[in-house]
Amino acid sequence: MDVPDSFAYSATDFHRVQEIARLEAGIHLPHSKRSLVFSRVSRRIRATGGESFRDYLDYVTSQAGRAELQELICVLTTNVTQFFRExxxxxxxxxxxxxxxxxxxxxxxxxxxxxxxxxxxxxxxxxxxxxxxxxxxxxxxxxxxxxxxxxxxxxxxxxxxxxxxxxxxxxxxxxxxxxxxxxxxxxxxxxxxxxxxxxxxxxxxxxxxxxxxxxxxxxxxxxxxxxxxxxxxxxxxxxxxxxxxxxxxxxxxxxxxxxxxxxxxxxxxxxxxxxxx
Ligand SMILES: C[S@@+](CC[C@H](N)C(=O)[O-])C[C@H]1O[C@@H](n2cnc3c(N)ncnc32)[C@H](O)[C@@H]1O
Missing domain, CATH: 3.40.50.150 (Vaccinia Virus protein VP39)
Incomplete structure (x- = not known):
């Protein structure tokens, strides 16, 4: 199987990720996060052997993809923290x-x-x-x-x-x-x-x-x-x-x-x- 160097990423793909983040986690992804979302999600698609945003998003929104949906939520979170912050x-x-x-x-x-x-x-x-x-x-x-x-x-x-x-x-x-x-x-x-x-x-x-x-x-x-x-x-x-x-x-x-x-x-x-x- 040929793994693409980069994935096609349409406005619809970003919008679908926005909706998933909102519905599953309450996370609001503004348009300014479009590139960040691309880099995080495409890395995940590659790690799972997927070939396109559309197929991956179809999968995570299907019954069979419930576990992978949690992985998608994980890559969409920002986890910066430190000891005794504030x-x-x-x-x-x-x-x-x-x-x-x-x-x-x-x-x-x-x-x-x-x-x-x-x-x-x-x-x-x-x-x-x-x-x-x-x-x-x-x-x-x-x-x-x-x-x-x-x-x-x-x-x-x-x-x-x-x-x-x-x-x-x-x-x-x-x-x-x-x-x-x-x-x-x-x-x-x-x-x-x-x-x-x-x-x-x-x-x-x-x-x-x-x-x-x-x-x-x-x-x-x-x-x-x-x-x-x-x-x-x-x-x-x-x-x-x-x-x-x-x-x-x-x-x-x-x-x-x-x-x-x-x-x-x-x-x-x-x-x-x-x-x-
Ligand atoms: C920037 S970190 C903040 C960590 C720590 N509270 C601090 O201030 O250093 C934000 C954390 O919120 C978590 N998070 C985002 N949405 C969440 C949700 N709906 N429920 C629970 N945790 C969530 C993320 O996974 C991430 O680890």
Whole structure:
């Protein structure tokens, strides 16, 4: 079989990908992303041995192509992240929430944090290090961090919890020594204690969520920038409903919750919201 060097890519092909991203993930792909979509999807078509955009898109929208549809969604996501990104959020968590949460845990309470678009895990592992620094006995109590993302491949990377030294620059040396183990010349892995805190799952934020509990804090950062207004506002509302009274919602530096009144949220800092009591 001859594999073409490049695939024909029509306006209809791009429009079909736009529709798939919108319907499956709530992701809005503006026209400016047309070339990016071409390069990511054509790489995937090549990897699957496909021969044209049209055939590939026919396949992923057929019943037989359900699994490949998830792979297409994965290539359409942008997964840039880093440890302790937007450090002020972690400082806020450490000073405003964790001391009280630690006291409550020791009296038999429960603590729940959610990294709602966790990418390759740097965000939930940073949250876990903040927890361990403020509540070192947390793994003994009913303390859990849920880490979810629509992209199953990044969820797997997060669960593995293995990172190169160059990715750990924002992790204080002392924390790296305490909460991580050296796994190779250049590789560090999350330690056993901290692993007890974090659970990784694949989850589409714009579909039903298979759990019912509420959270003391939710990090939903740098994901709604990919959604349209309607999807974004619906998500803020659902997330706010999942916060305990007094719980915190942390959003990305370029994001804002517009529906604070409807969502029962107060602004405590430009990207930090508190659920009303
Ligand atoms: C830019 S990363 C942000 C990672 C992290 N929250 C941070 O701020 O560093 C955006 C993540 O959102 C995920 N994502 C996109 N659409 C999603 C959806 N509908 N449900 C869940 N996750 C989604 C992507 O897979 C990607 O890993």
């Amino acid at each position: 450090k002020a959020h972690f400082e806020h968590l450490e000073t405003e929430l964790l001391p009280k949460l630690g006291a409550s845990l020791r009296q038999g309470g429960r603590g729940r944090l959610w990294s709602a678009a966790c990418s390759t895990g740097q965000e939930p592992w940073s949250m876990a290090m903040s927890v361990m620094a403020r509540v070192p006995d947390a793994p003994r109590w009913d303390m859990r961090i849920l880490a979810t993302d629509i992209n199953h491949a990044v969820v797997e990377t997060g669960r593995k919890g293995e990172y190169r030294a160059e990715d750990l620059q924002a992790v204080p040396q002392r924390w790296r020594e305490t909460y991580m183990q050296q796994a190779g010349d250049d590789t560090f892995t999350m330690g056993a204690d901290i692993r007890r805190l974090v659970t990784f799952r694949s989850l589409n934020l714009n579909r039903a969520w298979p759990f019912h509990g509420q959270f003391d804090a939710i990090f939903c950062r740098n994901v709604v920038i990919y959604f349209d207004d309607e999807t974004r506002n619906a998500l803020w509302k659902r997330l706010a409903e999942r916060l305990v009274p007094g719980g915190f919602l942390y959003v990305g530096h370029s994001e804002r919750v517009d529906c604070t009144t409807a969502c029962q949220l107060d602004v405590v800092a430009p990207t930090i919201y508190r659920k009303r009591n």
